[in-house]
Amino acid sequence: MHHWDVIVIGGGHAGTEAAAAAARCGATTSLLTFDPEQIGAMSCNPAIGGLGKGHLVREVDALDGLIARAADAAAIHYRLLNRSKGPAVQGPRIQADRRRYATAIQSQLAAQSNLSILAGEAVALQLAGGRVAGIVLAGGEQIACSAVVLASGTFLGGRIFRGEERETGGRVGERAATQLGRQLRELGLPISRLKTGTPPRLDGRHIDWARLEEQPSDVEPWRMSPLTHGSRLPQLACAITRTTEQTHTIIRDNLDRSPLFTGAIEAGGPRYCPSIEDKIFRFGDRDGHQIFLEPEGLETHLVYPNGLSTSLPADVQQAVIASIPGLERTTIVTAGYAVEYDHVDPRCLAPTLMTRDLPGLYCAGQINGTTGYEEAAAQGLVAGANAALAVLERAPMILQRDQSYIGVMLDDLTLQGITEPYRMLTARAEYRLHLRADNAPTRLHDTGVAAGIIGKPRDDHEQARRKARSAIAEALSDSRTASELGRRGAPVSQDGARRTAGEWLRFPGVTLDHLGIDLAEHEPELVEELILDARYAPYLERQNAEVESMARSDGTPLPAELRYQAIAGLSNEMVERLDTARPATLGEAARIRGITPAAVTAILLHLRRAA
Numbered sequence: 001m002h003h004w005d006v007i008v009i010g011g012g013h014a015g016t017e018a019a020a021a022a023a024r025c026g027a028t029t030s031l032l033t034f035d036p037e038q039i040g041a042m043s044c045n046p047a048i049g050g051l052g053k054g055h056l057v058r059e060v061d062a063l064d065g066l067i068a069r070a071a072d073a074a075a076i077h078y079r080l081l082n083r084s085k086g087p088a089v090q091g092p093r094i095q096a097d098r099r100r101y102a103t104a105i106q107s108q109l110a111a112q113s114n115l116s117i118l119a120g121e122a123v124a125l126q127l128a129g130g131r132v133a134g135i136v137l138a139g140g141e142q143i144a145c146s147a148v149v150l151a152s153g154t155f156l157g158g159r160i161f162r163g164e165e166r167e168t169g170g171r172v173g174e175r176a177a178t179q180l181g182r183q184l185r186e187l188g189l190p191i192s193r194l195k196t197g198t199p200p201r202l203d204g205r206h207i208d209w210a211r212l213e214e215q216p217s218d219v220e221p222w223r224m225s226p227l228t229h230g231s232r233l234p235q236l237a238c239a240i241t242r243t244t245e246q247t248h249t250i251i252r253d254n255l256d257r258s259p260l261f262t263g264a265i266e267a268g269g270p271r272y273c274p275s276i277e278d279k280i281f282r283f284g285d286r287d288g289h290q291i292f293l294e295p296e297g298l299e300t301h302l303v304y305p306n307g308l309s310t311s312l313p314a315d316v317q318q319a320v321i322a323s324i325p326g327l328e329r330t331t332i333v334t335a336g337y338a339v340e341y342d343h344v345d346p347r348c349l350a351p352t353l354m355t356r357d358l359p360g361l362y363c364a365g366q367i368n369g370t371t372g373y374e375e376a377a378a379q380g381l382v383a384g385a386n387a388a389l390a391v392l393e394r395a396p397m398i399l400q401r402d403q404s405y406i407g408v409m410l411d412d413l414t415l416q417g418i419t420e421p422y423r424m425l426t427a428r429a430e431y432r433l434h435l436r437a438d439n440a441p442t443r444l445h446d447t448g449v450a451a452g453i454i455g456k457p458r459d460d461h462e463q464a465r466r467k468a469r470s471a472i473a474e475a476l477s478d479s480r481t482a483s484e485l486g487r488r489g490a491p492v493s494q495d496g497a498r499r500t501a502g503e504w505l506r507f508p509g510v511t512l513d514h515l516g517i518d519l520a521e522h523e524p525e526l527v528e529e530l531i532l533d534a535r536y537a538p539y540l541e542r543q544n545a546e547v548e549s550m551a552r553s554d555g556t557p558l559p560a561e562l563r564y565q566a567i568a569g570l571s572n573e574m575v576e577r578l579d580t581a582r583p584a585t586l587g588e589a590a591r592i593r594g595i596t597p598a599a600v601t602a603i604l605l606h607l608r609r610a611a
Contacts, residue, residue, distance in 0.1 A: 003144040010151035011039035014365030014376035018149040018384030023114035027388035040105030049093035052424035053374035055405040062440040063448040068225035074101035097297035123179040132360030147387040157181035157342035161259040163313025190345035193267035197309040197338040204303035206330040212239040242288035246323040311338035346413035352386035371421035397451040476502040490514035502534035554587020569602035
């Protein structure tokens with residue numbers, strides 16, 4: 001019997017990143033999926049990135065992941081969101097050609113050493129000595145391994161709903177992983193149900209584009225990954241329309257046919273991406289909701305109406321489409337639907353994404369209660385890398401919340417758990433000025449090198465980048481007087497002060513031209529990163545001091561065997577939450593929802609008395 005170091009189950013965004021990361025670490029890895037031709041498929045919207053999500057994409061890329069390079073290879077529309085706000089909360093986002101995106105992911109996997117692709121269905125985990133030892137396929141074949149990464153997406157116990165229609169499956173036309181879901185429940189993993197959905201796909205040839213507000217691609221030649229070279233694909237415009245009062249009337253008149261309102265679907269759905277019927281029900285005072293029309297590729301006429309997710313019957317969906325300006329004559333090619341699926345309570349996971357009670361089993365993506373390609377990809381990279389590192393008996397890769405948005409997400413999931421599908425938002429991060437989308441390589445490259453997941457092309461690029469960074473920093477450290485800047489037309493008061501170029505850049509209206517600095521030989525993105533660092537320096541220094549202070553006060557370790565029931569002053573609810581999350585440090589305990597400062601003090605006093 002062949003023995004793999006790591007087997008990854010699932011070929012979606014989490015599974016592909018997990019398999020590639022494990023293989024890059026040096027583990028012999030197998031990616032198991034129902035259909036290898038569907039690897040890298042974009043199940044929902046044809047877009048990568050956005051607010052908060054774009055930060056995750058850049059961080060996965062900085063750790064040599066796949067998603068950003070695949071996004072660039074398939075991008076037919078680039079748009080930087082939140083341009084009117086500061087760089088820390090701007091979100092890079094692309095529209096992708098679905099076919100080209102999947103092809104790019106499959107090509108990267110095919111080029112990855114230590115990685116094999118297997119077709120089949122895992123119906124059970126094999127256990128030995130209380131830990132994972134392999135998997136069993138539907139045909140009875142047994143495959144031995146030292147670790148499993150479960151990246152099942154919406155396929156674990158998946159059920160599809162469209163009006164009165166019901167079928168098992170994690171995606172339309174594809175079967176669900178039912179047997180494996182049953183075994184996980186029998187093993188005692190804390191499993192619940194969640195719901196997600198997708199809009200109908202439209203025939204773009206019959207959309208009246210001329211009547212709609214056009215949203216062109218950005219003209220600036222930015223990319224998701226700095227390793228992307230060459231010209232862009234032809235760029236397509238998106239368009240914006242809105243629902244109408246007629247739309248809302250049609251939906252209200254048919255709520256009794258929506259499985260969301262008949263009780264057929266009991267699981268909670270994503271608050272930040274609700275179905276259109278949920279929007280109409282919850283926001284009855286609105287006269288319309290925006291719909292973004294997103295082309296699905298260069299050689300297809302399909303259009304994705306973002307904002308129109310629904311589980312209404314197909315005939316009602318067609319009536320809804322006909323009531324929206326610009327869409328009156330178009331037809332639905334594939335009707336929208338909702339999916340209900342199994343997920344684990346992420347509080348049963350360690351920060352490495354290994355299940356605490358079942359060593360060797362790692363979980364990544366929607367099975368952890370998240371939503372979105374980007375969240376899945378980030379978890380996949382972390383789970384795959386840590387599965388490999390554990391098997392190879394090397395130190396784990398732990399990303400902290402002051403270091404990355406990935407760390408913020410993992411900390412939120414494993415300590416707080418979820419009540420709805422988790423979506424990354426910039427508001428979730430305390431240190432947003434530092435955790436910008438533009439500086440992900442600066443923040444994470446060394447972590448990736450230590451874990452062994454950075455390839456030579458990425459490392460060579462970063463070393464060249466660091467050399468240039470030093471040269472730029474040196475140029476910004478030279479000092480200038482106010483009179484020198486004044487002679488170059490800078491709008492500064494003549495106070496006689498001498499400041500470094502970096503300090504002058506904090507003044508409104510001061511540019512590199514005013515400072516007499518020419519950095520044209522360097523990458524514009526890198527120059528902008530250091531200019532932002534210079535402008536934010538006082539705030540970043542304050543944040544760094546806060547991080548260091550928190551690390552000193554919150555780093556007190558909590559023994560794994562600590563009995564919270566024995567600590568005076570903790571309520572039953574607090575004990576339950578602490579037992580579920582099992583925080584490793586006092587700081588982690590303090591971040592659990594419902595744990596008061598008084599409770600943290602009680603825990604600390606208990607530890608001191610027991611010492």
